[in-house]
Amino acid sequence: MIDENENKDLEASEPLAELSAVERKATPMDIQLPIPSAENAARAAANEEFRNEGRAFATGVAGWLLPGFGHAIQQMWGRALVVFLAVGSLVYAGASMRGNVFTSTGADAFDYLGYIADLGTGSFYFLARSIEKNGADVSHAGGDYGTRFLATAGVLNLLAALHAYEAARGRKA
Amino acid sequence: MTAASTLALSHFQAFLFFAAVISVSFGFLGRRRPKDRLKYILWSFFLFLVVGIGIAWVMYPFSR
Numbered sequence: 734m735i736d737e738n739e740n741k742d743l744e745a746s747e748p749l750a751e752l753s754a755v756e757r758k759a760t761p762m763d764i765q766l767p768i769p770s771a772e773n774a775a776r777a778a779a780n781e782e783f784r785n786e787g788r789a790f791a792t793g794v795a796g797w798l799l800p801g802f803g804h805a806i807q808q809m810w811g812r813a814l815v816v817f818l819a820v821g822s823l824v825y826a827g828a829s830m831r832g833n834v835f836t837s838t839g840a841d842a843f844d845y846l847g848y849i850a851d852l853g854t855g856s857f858y859f860l861a862r863s864i865e866k867n868g869a870d871v872s873h874a875g876g877d878y879g880t881r882f883l884a885t886a887g888v889l890n891l892l893a894a895l896h897a898y899e900a901a902r903g904r905k906a
Numbered sequence: 907m908t909a910a911s912t913l914a915l916s917h918f919q920a921f922l923f924f925a926a927v928i929s930v931s932f933g934f935l936g937r938r939r940p941k942d943r944l945k946y947i948l949w950s951f952f953l954f955l956v957v958g959i960g961i962a963w964v965m966y967p968f969s970r
């Protein structure tokens with residue numbers, strides 16, 4: 734912002750035009766100020782939207798990596814706590830019931846789908862693997878339920894991360 | 907973490923646990939006001955029970 738009084742003083746003082754181009758220093762009048770226009774305003778709005786979009790995306794990723802964190806960033810404490818506990822309890826129960834924690838070395842498409850679902854739990858995927866030291870046992874119903882609990886935890890966390898992303902974008906959530 | 911022990915839940919316990927966790931999560935994510943959340947959670951949990959037991963009842967003749 735250039736002070737108008739300052740400009741008037743410059744105009745009224747030494748005749749700057751008489752100085753040679755080499756000696757003359759740039760004055761505030763030489764700086765071409767951006768002219769406010771609809772185009773500039775639209776560009777600024779687009780930049781702001783891009784920044785907000787990036788922030789919202791980062792919030793969603795944070796929510797995926799640590800269940801509930803995407804909501805905690807936005808101070809939605811109730812939702813953050815519920816997501817954390819829901820995903821955590823499903824992962825804990827699923828792994829403790831010796832459900833199948835899928836890995837990237839799957840044998841078929843269903844294993845890969847299970848792997849993607851399990852990865853949805855973010856960092857809790859490694860928690861599940863650390864709990865399940867004896868490996869999966871799906872020969873009984875409990876192990877099969879455990880597999881479903883783990884997959885549900887992943888999908889639920891992805892849903893929560895998407896919810897956090899939408900909330901960060903300003904959508905009513 | 908020393909939770910290597912196996913958690914043993916019956917079919918019905920696992921069913922109740924799943925229904926409760928998902929109902930509460932959906933209630934909190936889908937509704938804003940506490941009263942609306944509570945109504946949604948109870949209604950969702952009730953539907954989980956009705957549909958789950960209904961499907962189990964329909965499948966019972968083919969279970970053995």
